[in-house]
Amino acid sequence: MSDPAAQSNSREFREILQEVSSLREQLRAEVVLTAERFASSERAIQAALAAVKEASLKAEAATEKRFEGVNEFRYQLKDQAATFITRAELWAWLVAAVGIVIGAAVMIRHW
Numbered sequence: 001m002s003d004p005a006a007q008s009n010s011r012e013f014r015e016i017l018q019e020v021s022s023l024r025e026q027l028r029a030e031v032v033l034t035a036e037r038f039a040s041s042e043r044a045i046q047a048a049l050a051a052v053k054e055a056s057l058k059a060e061a062a063t064e065k066r067f068e069g070v071n072e073f074r075y076q077l078k079d080q081a082a083t084f085i086t087r088a089e090l091w092a093w094l095v096a097a098v099g100i101v102i103g104a105a106v107m108i109r110h111w
Contacts (some may be wrong), residue, residue, distance in 0.1 A: 085093075
């Protein structure tokens, strides 16, 4: 006959092995699930980075276009300002006009 203590130890040992095997399977399942979650997170991050890059390029293009418009406006103002009379030219014209008016007034008085 077999020893009751040995049978008890053998049964406990099988239960422990079964528990270890069950825990091992649970751990494998958790590892697979964690890897899937990591891969999913990585794909989401890559998609978000691509979206940010695209948005950044669009914003950069819009900014560049806006600055082109601003620069075009500045060039138009510069061209327009080049056709305006300068202060020196205006003063020369005013002095000449005043001289003509004074000369005409003097001629009228002596007439």
